[in-house]
Structures are given as C-alpha cells and as structure tokens.
Amino acid sequence: MDKKTTIYDIAREAGVSTATVTRVTAGSAKVKPSTRERVQRVIDAHGYVPSAAAHALEGGLSNTIAIVMPLSANPYFTRLFNAVYEEAAANGYYAWLFQIRENSPIPRSLIDEIIRRRIDGVIFAGGIWSEERSGLSDALTRLKHHMPAVTICPPTMHPDCICIHSDLVSCSRLPVRHLHALGHRRIAFIGGSLQLRDSSMRGENFLRELRELGLPDDPAYHVDCGYNAESGEGAVLRMLSGLDRRRWPTAIIAFNDLMALGAIKQLKHMGLHLPQDMAIIGCDNQFFCPYVDPPLTSVDLHPEELASSAVRELLAAKGASYAKFNLMRDATLIVRESCGASLGYRKLG
Amino acid sequence: MDKKTTIYDIAREAGVSTATVTRVTAGSAKVKPSTRERVQRVIDAHGYVPSAAAHALEGGLSNTIAIVMPLSANPYFTRLFNAVYEEAAANGYYAWLFQIRENSPIPRSLIDEIIRRRIDGVIFAGGIWSEERSGLSDALTRLKHHMPAVTICPPTMHPDCICIHSDLVSCSRLPVRHLHALGHRRIAFIGGSLQLRDSSMRGENFLRELRELGLPDDPAYHVDCGYNAESGEGAVLRMLSGLDRRRWPTAIIAFNDLMALGAIKQLKHMGLHLPQDMAIIGCDNQFFCPYVDPPLTSVDLHPEELASSAVRELLAAKGASYAKFNLMRDATLIVRESCGASLGYRKLG
DNA sequence: TTGTACGCGTTATCAG
DNA sequence: CTGATAACGCGTACAA
Numbered sequence: 001m002d003k004k005t006t007i008y009d010i011a012r013e014a015g016v017s018t019a020t021v022t023r024v025t026a027g028s029a030k031v032k033p034s035t036r037e038r039v040q041r042v043i044d045a046h047g048y049v050p051s052a053a054a055h056a057l058e059g060g061l062s063n064t065i066a067i068v069m070p071l072s073a074n075p076y077f078t079r080l081f082n083a084v085y086e087e088a089a090a091n092g093y094y095a096w097l098f099q100i101r102e103n104s105p106i107p108r109s110l111i112d113e114i115i116r117r118r119i120d121g122v123i124f125a126g127g128i129w130s131e132e133r134s135g136l137s138d139a140l141t142r143l144k145h146h147m148p149a150v151t152i153c154p155p156t157m158h159p160d161c162i163c164i165h166s167d168l169v170s171c172s173r174l175p176v177r178h179l180h181a182l183g184h185r186r187i188a189f190i191g192g193s194l195q196l197r198d199s200s201m202r203g204e205n206f207l208r209e210l211r212e213l214g215l216p217d218d219p220a221y222h223v224d225c226g227y228n229a230e231s232g233e234g235a236v237l238r239m240l241s242g243l244d245r246r247r248w249p250t251a252i253i254a255f256n257d258l259m260a261l262g263a264i265k266q267l268k269h270m271g272l273h274l275p276q277d278m279a280i281i282g283c284d285n286q287f288f289c290p291y292v293d294p295p296l297t298s299v300d301l302h303p304e305e306l307a308s309s310a311v312r313e314l315l316a317a318k319g320a321s322y323a324k325f326n327l328m329r330d331a332t333l334i335v336r337e338s339c340g341a342s343l344g345y346r347k348l349g
Numbered sequence: 350m351d352k353k354t355t356i357y358d359i360a361r362e363a364g365v366s367t368a369t370v371t372r373v374t375a376g377s378a379k380v381k382p383s384t385r386e387r388v389q390r391v392i393d394a395h396g397y398v399p400s401a402a403a404h405a406l407e408g409g410l411s412n413t414i415a416i417v418m419p420l421s422a423n424p425y426f427t428r429l430f431n432a433v434y435e436e437a438a439a440n441g442y443y444a445w446l447f448q449i450r451e452n453s454p455i456p457r458s459l460i461d462e463i464i465r466r467r468i469d470g471v472i473f474a475g476g477i478w479s480e481e482r483s484g485l486s487d488a489l490t491r492l493k494h495h496m497p498a499v500t501i502c503p504p505t506m507h508p509d510c511i512c513i514h515s516d517l518v519s520c521s522r523l524p525v526r527h528l529h530a531l532g533h534r535r536i537a538f539i540g541g542s543l544q545l546r547d548s549s550m551r552g553e554n555f556l557r558e559l560r561e562l563g564l565p566d567d568p569a570y571h572v573d574c575g576y577n578a579e580s581g582e583g584a585v586l587r588m589l590s591g592l593d594r595r596r597w598p599t600a601i602i603a604f605n606d607l608m609a610l611g612a613i614k615q616l617k618h619m620g621l622h623l624p625q626d627m628a629i630i631g632c633d634n635q636f637f638c639p640y641v642d643p644p645l646t647s648v649d650l651h652p653e654e655l656a657s658s659a660v661r662e663l664l665a666a667k668g669a670s671y672a673k674f675n676l677m678r679d680a681t682l683i684v685r686e687s688c689g690a691s692l693g694y695r696k697l698g
Numbered sequence: 699t700t701g702t703a704c705g706c707g708t709t710a711t712c713a714g
Numbered sequence: 715c716t717g718a719t720a721a722c723g724c725g726t727a728c729a730a
Binding site: 016017018019020023029030031032035054056057058059 | 699700701702705706707708
C-alpha cells in the first residue's frame with residue numbers, strides 16, 4: 001500500500017490547483033483539454049480516487065442503505081437481500097447488510113454504528129422477531145432523529161417506521177382452505193416458537209381458519225419448534241409418536257419449506273407414502289420446492305417484492321418527514337404435488 | 350430527520366469545548382465526573398453520534414472489508430458471506446458485500462467505489478470466473494496501490510493477491526475413486542461451462558482421474574451447462590437421450606448440489622430408481638443434501654474455512670507490503686445414499 | 699479557464 | 715482536568 005495520495009499530491013505534480021483536479025475528477029466544469037489530459041495522466045499514474053469520507057463531510061451523501069437481518073442459512077433471507085441490493089443499485093445506492101444473531105436483540109452498538117456511518121436509511125427484516133424482546137422498538141426510537149426506517153416483518157405499531165409485511169391471514173388461509181377443499185379434515189401445523197411474533201401470529205391464524213371451517217383444533221396438531229429442516233423432522237416425530245394412529249392428521253402445514261423438507265424425510269422414514277398418506281404444504285416457495293419428492297406445494301410470500309417496495313419507500317421517505325404506514329402484500333399458493341391435488345381424489349378425513 | 354447535530358452543538362449546549370465532548374464520546378481521557386455527566390446528558394438528549402466520515406478524514410480507519418461475489422441464489426455464497434461476516438466481526442470489522450452479475454466482468458466503477466470508500470481490504474469470491482474475461486486481473490492491478498486483496502477461487506497467477514482455493518484435484522478425485530471402488534466403470538460429469546475457469550479445471554481433473562483408472566473418457570459423458578437445478582435437469586436429459594441405453598453411464602458426478610437436485614428429478618422422471626439404476630454425487634454439501642431422496646452424497650469444500658482464512662490473511666496483509674501466496678484447503682467426501690455405498694454391493698459397469 | 703480560501707465534523711496536540 | 719486550534723481531503727464560492 002502506498003501512503004495515500006491526496007488531491008494535493010495530484011495538484012502539485014500536475015502543476016495546477018486542487019480546484020482543477022476536482023474539475024477533472026468530477027468531469028463537471030470546463031477545463032482546457034490539454035490541462036485535463038495532463039491532470040488525468042497524473043491521476044492515472046497514481047491510481048488516485050477521491051475519498052468518500054472527505055466528500056461526505058463536504059456535504060455529499062453516503063448513498064448507502066443498511067439492511068439488518070438475522071444471520072441465517074435460510075435462502076429466504078438471501079432472496080430478500082439480493083432484491084434489496086438490486087433495487088438499491090437501480091436507484092444509485094449501495095446496500096449494506098448487517099447481521100444479528102437469531103433470537104437475540106438488536107445490539108445498541110449496531111444502531112450506533114449505522115448512525116455513525118451516516119447511512120441514508122435502514123431496513124429491518126426477519127419475521128421471527130418478537131417486538132418487545134428484539135430491541136426493535138428501541139432501535140427505531142434511536143434511529144428516528146437520524147434516518148428513515150422500514151421494517152419487513154409482522155406489522156408493528158411503532159410510530160417511527162414504515163412497515164411492509166406479508167398477508168399473514170392469507171398465508172394461513174390459502175393452504176388450510178386448499179387442503180379442506182381436497183377433503184382433508186385433520187390438519188396439523190408445525191411452526192416456529194410460539195414465543196416469537198411471526199410464528200405465533202401464523203399459528204393463531206391457522207387455528208382461526210380451522211375453527212371457521214369447523215375442523216378440530218386439537219392442540220396436539222400444533223407443534224412448537226425451530227425453523228430449519230432438522231426442526232421439521234423432530235416436530236413430525238414428536239407429533240405423530242404422541243398420537244394414536246387413528247388420530248393422525250392427514251395433512252401437515254409447515255411454517256417454512258425447510259421444515260417441510262425435514263417433515264417429508266421423517267414421514268418417509270416412518271414408511272408413509274406422500275402425498276397419499278399425508279399431504280404437506282410449506283411456505284416460501286424456495287428454489288428447491290420443485291425438486292423435492294414429491295414436489296412441494298408452498299405459499300409464496302414474494303420476498304423480492306417486499307424488498308423492492310421497502311427500498312422504494314425508504315428512499316421516498318428520505319429527507320421528508322414521513323408518515324407511518326403499513327403496506328401489505330398478498331400471499332400466493334403454488335400448488336405442486338405434495339398436497340395431493342394432482343391425485344384428483346378427495347380424501348375423507 | 351432533524352438537521353444533523355454536530356459536536357459543536359453538543360459543546361455549546363453543554364458549555365464545554367469540542368475537545369471535552371470527544372473525551373466523553375471516546376471515553377478515553379480523564380474528565381471530571383460532573384462534567385462528563387452533563388455532557389452525556391446533552392448527547393443523549395440529541396441522540397448525538399460522532400460522524401464516521403469526519404473521523405476517517407481525521408485519520409481514523411474505516412474498519413470495513415469488502416467482499417465481491419456473483420449475485421446468485423446459490424446458498425454456497427450465503428455460507429461464504431456469512432462466514433466472512435462472522436470472522437470480520439470477530440476482528441472488529443464490518444464486512445460489506447458487493448455483488449456482480451454472474452458471467453459479467455467486474456465493473457471498473459465498482460472498484461472505484463471500493464477505493465473511494467477507503468475500505469481496508471477486498472475479498473473476491475466465486476469460482477466461476479475466467480480470469481481473463483472477468484476483469485479480475487484489472488481489478489487487482491488497480492487495487493494494488495490502495496489495499497490488500499484476497500481471492501477465493503481457482504488459483505490465480507496474478508502477483509497482487511493472496512489466493513485461497515479449494516483443492517480442485519481431490520474435488521474430482523474423491524467422487525471418481527469412490528464410485529470406481531463401488532464398481533462403477535462408466536462415470537459421467539455434468540459441469541458448468543467449459544468456458545469458465547473453475548468448471549473447466551474441474552472437468553479436466555475429472556477426465557484425468559478417469560484416464561488414470563483406465564475408464565472410458567467418452568466426450569458424451571461430459572456435458573456443458575449452467576449452474577442451477579434446471580441446468581442439471583437439462584444436462585441429464587440431453588446426455589441420456591443422445592446415448593444408446595447400453596452406453597448409459599452408471600453414475601453421474603454433478604458440478605454442484607443444485608445441479609444434482611435437477612439431475613435426480615430428471616432421472617426419476619425417466620423412471621430410474623436411485624441409486625440402484627444410477628449413482629449420483631454432488632458438490633458443496635449443502636443443507637438440503639440429507640433431505641434429498643435419496644440423501645445426496647456430496648463433496649464438501651468447506652467454504653466457511655476458506656472464508657475465515659481469507660479474512661485473517663487479509664487483515665494480516667493490511668498495511669504491510671504482503672507477499673503473494675496460495676493457500677489450499679482439502680475437500681471432503683460426505684457419503685450418503687445417492688451413490689449407493691450403503692447398498693453394500695459392487696456394481697459391474 | 700484557472701486559482702484562492704473557506705467550511706465540512708472530528709480528533710489530537712499543546713498550552714493553560 | 716479543560717480549552718483553543720491545527721490538521722485531515724475535498725468541493726465550492728468567489729475572485730482573477
């Protein structure tokens with residue numbers, strides 16, 4: 001690493017003033033071609049690039065938005081981030097990802113860091129936060145004076161953020177009604193922890209749907225667990241082994257596709273044939289769904305659209321004093337074979 | 350957004366000098382407790398946080414490393430990034446992800462941006478770059494004067510980077526020898542484009558292994574295609590439909606697990622039983638491998654270790670004029686059921 | 699077309 | 715313990 005060359009070095013070596021160097025780098029004002037060329041030569045020779053820090057200090061913007069998400073291997077978050085990155089880029093911004101440990105609160109120091117760097121706005125994503133324990137509320141309050149914030153997670157009442165979320169009602173309704181229409185009567189839900197906001201809301205909605213259809217809302221059909229494939233495996237094992245075979249559900253809805261993957265493995269391991277012996281529906285419509293055996297029916301929450309809306313709203317809110325509002329995106333059921341629809345028969349639960 | 354409050358505002362309102370405010374925020378020097386408390390109160394009231402830009406200008410560091418990767422849904426890159434992020438955090442750094450379009454060269458403007466922001470070092474990841482067409486070489490040359498660089502991809506001869514890579518020989522050898530030991534004689538490889546560096550090296554190594562074992566290196570057993578599940582599907586279809594059934598391979602090695610996923614779907618669709626009728630081995634040992642039917646045997650390239658080594662070497666290289674060197678990490682074969690090992694029989698090709 | 703001089707927000711140095 | 719002040723690198727008025 002050479003010791004950093006500054007605009008002064010360039011100016012001196014090219015025999016011009018710093019102002020002229022700026023004129024060349026910014027490409028803006030008129031500079032005599034011969035001068036411009038001479039300066040450019042020196043710039044190239046040194047590989048000189050103006051410092052963003054000095055520029056920002058001088059009034060330039062950081063052109064950066066932050067996104068805060070749980071550190072997770074779940075591709076849902078990759079999709080979310082990629083879409084944020086793309087939409088930001090389309091608007092001339094860079095997206096900076098800050099990760100937090102799953103199930104631990106947003107560190108105060110992280111928010112400080114984001115403020116320190118004078119970032120233009122923040123997106124908080126990750127449905128699994130319980131608002132109270134997550135520190136989200138604190139974070140929004142502290143951020144309030146500095147930059148706009150958007151959340152992509154279950155609706156928040158906090159006044160200092162725009163809140164973009166999936167339609168958690170249709171997210172439960174779609175698979176339940178679909179299974180019901182196929183003739184299923186005993187439907188189970190394996191979902192993340194009831195302690196956490198997103199999964200408990202989904203769980204509640206699930207139960208409401210069952211009741212509306214007059215189906216049994218047996219607590220044994222609702223298993224609390226983690227969020228990955230392994231959790232799905234364990235959940236199915238626990239649920240079925242605790243139940244007399246005649247009371248087994250005929251269909252399972254999983255909180256996400258990872259869990260569905262685990263559930264399928266466990267069901268096959270127990271000798272069941274899918275979807276004949278058990279229908280299953282996941283959530284997130286991940287890339288692997290068409291490749292699961294049987295191909296996995298799943299609810300698509302359209303994370304890419306949530307993400308691009310989030311970026312647009314964030315940038316629109318910038319500078320202006322923005323009003324809090326919620327924006328909801330429909331869910332879509334993508335029917336494949338794991339729910340048995342293609343069998344063309346109506347199961348009688 | 351309030352108009353930004355500066356250290357001057359705090360100083361004035363607390364009736365002290367800016368120096369004292371710094372002493373309070375930095376927590377370093379001695380300040381009379383009563384003064385400190387008074388200043389802190391004003392700071393809290395305004396939610397004041399010192400600007401990183403001004404700090405950097407004054408000589409402070411950015412404490413940021415960049416990682417440049419292809420924009421991809423492949424979870425391999427998520428694992429890589431997450432590990433970089435964690436290792437960086439463990440060393441007091443933030444990792445900033447910059448994405449580039451798959452198969453397009455690294456934009457000059459991106460490198461400029463990274464220099465502009467005075468980032469402390471860069472990691473380039475993504476095995477699929479052909480060095481010449483990727484602009485990697487240019488990028489390294491331009492970066493040379495500004496910050497150290499580490500690549501995580503096939504070994505580069507470029508003098509201005511530390512190069513960390515997987516052992517591409519064992520990556521081909523492990524699955525080929527394993528299948529050979531199981532009795533397979535006609536082994537195929539479906540790999541990314543031969544145009545690109547990583548896949549062509551893997552392809553060559555694959556052929557060399559076949560020859561060393563005296564197996565047929567029929568060109569029909571080597572299909573060129575993309576990198577996702579869909580590509581895998583197509584590759585299998587093209588390969589098998591172009592081949593007399595008696596000449597079909599008895600085993601397929603896929604460039605990565607995504608392609609293996611697609612291959613498996615296509616093979617089942619053609620009515621084959623796995624692994625009896627066809628063994629298959631993937632690469633990357635992704636989270637879904639144990640949940641594929643049959644569970645997918647895969648080569649683990651240990652991306653997390655590549656990533657953390659990259660960060661450590663990068664930080665070690667910082668400031669010092671560093672020497673170019675290569676660092677190679679072994680691959681590991683994770684045997685599951687898709688290669689038929691558990692069948693305990695030796696197939697005679 | 700070009701140069702001079704100041705301000706941006708911080709920290710560090712040095713004097714009190 | 716505290717305050718005044720000089721950098722830090724850049725862009726931008728304003729002047730020439």
